[in-house]
Amino acid sequence: MASFPNKTVAVIDDHRYLRESLKDLLEAAGYESDLYDSAEAFLNEKGYSNVDCILADVRMPGMSGVEMLQALSKMPSHPPVIIMTAHGDKDIEAAVFQAGAITFLRKPVNADLLMSWLERAISDYRGD
DSSP, X not given: OOOOTTOEEEEEOSOHHHHHXXXXXXXXXXXXXXXXXSHHXXXXXXXXXXXXXXXXXXXXXSSOHHHHHHHHHTSSOOOOEEEEESSOOHHHHHHHHHHTOSEEEESSOOHHHHHHHHHHHHHHHHTO
């Protein structure tokens, strides 16, 4: 598995345990991570300006992952976004892709699949 030294992934999920678990997984693979408990916190802190990929839940209190994607799409550029959910259906999946996500992963997220998507997304984004 390739890793990207000094590459940072934003993890946005309202469940602290999942954020911490993903942080551990990312660190074990050589990534740095920035953790956010909401899409609003991520956008307010301009977290998108310092990361190479965004990993976000679709259903969160307040702004959803789809709404966050729509806000990001109004910016000149932003890192690739991977959306995760435990409550996916075809309508949500369609909305996620229409809003600009590069993929849609169902929880519990398969670690190998997630790492594969992260590697591809960051490589394409950074041109590595």
